[in-house]
Amino acid sequence: MNPFSQLGIRHDVVNAVTELGFENPTPIQEQAIPALLTGSSDFVGLAQTGTGKTAAFGLPLLELLDFSQNLPQALILCPTRELCLQIANDLKKFSKNIDNVHVVAVYGGANISDQLRQIRRGVQIVVATPGRMLDIIGRKAIDFSGVRYVVLDEADEMLNMGFQEDINNILSTTPEEKKTWLFSATMPAEVRRIAKNYMTDPFELTVGTKNTGNVNIDHEYYVVKPRDKYAAFKRIVDFNPEIFGIVFCRTKIETQEIAEALIKDGYNADALHGDLSQQQRDKVMKRYRERSLQLLIATDVAARGIDVNNVTHVINFSLPDEIENYTHRSGRTARAGKTGVSIALITARELGKIRQIERVIGKQFVKAEIPSGFDVCEKQLFALVHKVKAVDVNEDQIGQYLPRIMDEFAEFSKEDVIKHFASIEFNRFLDYYENAPDLNAAAIESKSSDRGARGDKFGRNGYKSDYTRLFINLGSVDEFTRGDMLGFICNNAQISGKSIGKIDLKGVYTFFEVENSIADKVLNGFNQADFNGRSVRVELAGDRDGGGGSRGRSRSSRGGDGGRRSGSRDRSDSGFRDFSGKRRERKGEKKRW
Known part of the structure; x- marks a missing residue:
């Protein structure tokens, strides 16, 4: 018997879940579903991002609602457009074998007329972001008097984004006798207050320890000088040939500039931030899910709700301002029981912040060394060897070309063919990383060195x-x-x-x-x-x-160079600004092929 059936889920839904590849419930699903199926109490669930919370509340809703009635019975609030769409799509997939299930996603950046039209046609489950939901309530276009269940998903992030007043206003339009289910990755005091204000003696479930990180994630940090951050970042990417990652930045400008620099340097990358239109965001996410993008460069807000399988690495190009956001960032990898790596690129002055994060997530970081140019060349070479060894040979199609290929290699021994083939890739990296400098910075630097690293005081590159x-x-x-x-x-x-x-x-x-x-x-x-x-x-x-x-001197009084430059223009170690990738020649870090 399927384990989901043993939890009390009907066969129609279990069959749909099985087709989606869900064989065994995750710990949060295994413990939350039986409690929620009773429908008799409020609920607080604390579990890390990527542990299957959508199914944990979605499957019980499909059991408890009356789909013969076309009126709103469940409201799910979440912080971002991406998460809103993901939840709505998951619920539609879970319920595909049930008749007359209507789920509507309500979020900003899309045509509100289409959303209103769907609501008028009849809906039992509304999945919404707070801002757009308030807009629709203000138009008196929806009646929540029949709502029986309200789900607050990613409650901590909704509060971080300033939605507390919106949530209060929305919940005031719902019946007092409803049941409220709150899910969160962390439990700050603000979330605890919401639970106290809107719940009565809730059933509380914690999977793992409060505010801790996923145990399947390895946490690493690299100490670099601000001016070397972009070069170090690229070297880490090159050292992981199969990387499929999300890179987090602090600002939209930083996000866009890193993405543009990576594209210019030959990487499959793109940016995801709040200034993009919904159409642009959808296009970027489609490419990322299809893995035609290797690196997604994102801000914290834009990345909320990204549910992409098999993300291998999360890279913190800039540490988050709020330490708890690190938990959300790292939770983009190691989803559904997989393993992953979360990397932080820091300056010497940020070592204290790493220690703070360690206390929050309950796990230690490993100090890693930025690989040398030789290490990268070796790693890329053997990645190519393994790829060649594992490739599927289409005998039917390549057979017609084999005689000509054999003629081309007639004078080559087996060893010669291998050496020439491997050198195609190896030579590119060897040339690129020729005389590559050591980019590691000391974790503890002198006061004068520390002053030089203060990028905000001395310009974005720190010099x-x-x-x-x-x-x-x-x-x-x-x-x-x-x-x-x-x-x-x-x-x-x-x-x-x-x-x-x-x-x-x-x-x-x-x-x-x-x-x-x-x-x-x-x-x-x-x-x-x-x-x-x-x-x-x-x-x-x-x-x-x-x-x-x-x-x-002003423009009018300046003579010649005017003594304007405070240092040499051709410093050999000034090859990169700290994040833009704008290059002034530096030996050993030439433009990628």
Whole structure:
């Protein structure tokens, strides 16, 4: 007998679940389903991301609802569009053998008229993000008076995203006698308050220890200098030829720039962040699920609800601001009992944050060494050898070409053929990583070294000598955001955003950094610029922000190079900005084939 039948699930649903490849229930499903099937109490379930929570609440709902009535009986709230669609699609798959089951996904970024039309046709289960659900409630387009069950999925993340007031407003439209089921990966105080406010003596279930990480995930960290972060990241990727991963960044700009740099360097990568339209997000996710993308570069919010099987690695290009978000990030790998690796790229100053995360997840990180160029070449070579050995040979199709192939290799011994074939790949990596430098940084550095690593103070790459700091007489009072300022500078100077470092937006003026090599171009680009009829002035920052010497000269008084650069333009170790991938030649890290 199928183990799901023993939990009390009807055969029609068990058959559908079996066809989806679910043979045995996960621990959260095994313990939650019997409790929820009683339908008699509120419920709090704490389990890590990727442990099968959707089936844990979805299967009991299919047993408890009356599908002969076309009115809302269950409401499922979740934080993101992706998770909303995933839950709705899973419920449709689970219920495919049951008649008259109607599930509607309600989320922002899609046509609200289509969603309203589906609701009017009749629905028993509504899966929604809070913002769009409130919009539909405000239009008086749905009646929740018959709702019997409310599910709050990823409750901790909904609160992190600021949805508490929305959740309160939505729940106020549902009957008091309903049952509330709350699922969360972590249990901060805010989630505990929701449980207290909306539940009566709930049944509590914890699978694993509160706030801990998945035991099937190995956690590693690499210590690098800020300027080497992108190069180190690429080397880790190259050292894992079969990587299928998600790379987390802190901001949308960082996400987009890393993705663009990777694409330029020959990797199958793309970005997923909040500025993309729903159509763009769907396209990126479709490519990722089909594995035509090897690396998905994402922000925390955009990645919520991503349920893709067999993700091998999660890479934290930047550690999250909220430590608990690390649990959600790492939970993208090692799903459904698989194993995975979560990697953090850190500077020496962030070692304390790793220790904090260790305390939260209850598991130690392993300090790993960034592989040498030789190590990468060796790993790639044997990955090729294993791929050749495992390839399926289509005898029928290749047979017609074999005589010509044999003629080509007539003068070669077996050893010669192998050496030539292997060298096709090996030579590319050997050339790419020739004289590759050691990118590992010491975990404990001197105070002077620590000061040099502070990328926020010295520009995004962490080294003042690579950037020139400029002043512009526009600021926030002119209704500029940092993004607006970035676009304004790029348009007037005709440069890429990747050439710009930190933008320090003030009230009536702004400081910004540009690569030394294009500073003159930027200054000249603003010679005739104006904004709303007012002349725009761009100068070297100099004394305006504590600088001195010849760096303080303005565009009009500067002679020659003006002493503008505070360091050599051709530093041999300045090959990468810390995340954009913009290259100034560095031996050993040439552009990927």
